[in-house]
Amino acid sequence: LDATEIRRLEDYFRRTFRMPEMRVMQRPKQDASAEVYIGDEFIGVLFRDEDDGEMSYNFPMAILDFDLE
Helix, strand or coil: CCHHHHHHHHHHHHHHHCCCCEEEEEECCEEEEEEEEECCEEEEEEEEEEECCEEEEECCCCCCHHHHC
8 A cells, every 4th residue: 555545545534434543554564455543552454455457445343352341
C-alpha cells in the first residue's frame, strides 16, 4: 500500500466509523497490507486483494473476550 492509498483508507475508516483517532500505518516489508489503530491500540491488519483486475480490501478484526468486560 502506498502513501496515497493509506491516506484514502484512513479517511474512509474515520468517516465510516466517525472516529478521527483511527490510523492506518504501513507495515515494514509488507506491500499488500497495513495495520489499523484506534489511538495507540492495534485493532487489526488490513489486506489488499487484487483478483481478475478488481481490487478490494479485507479487514478482519479479532475481539478478545476480556475486551467485552
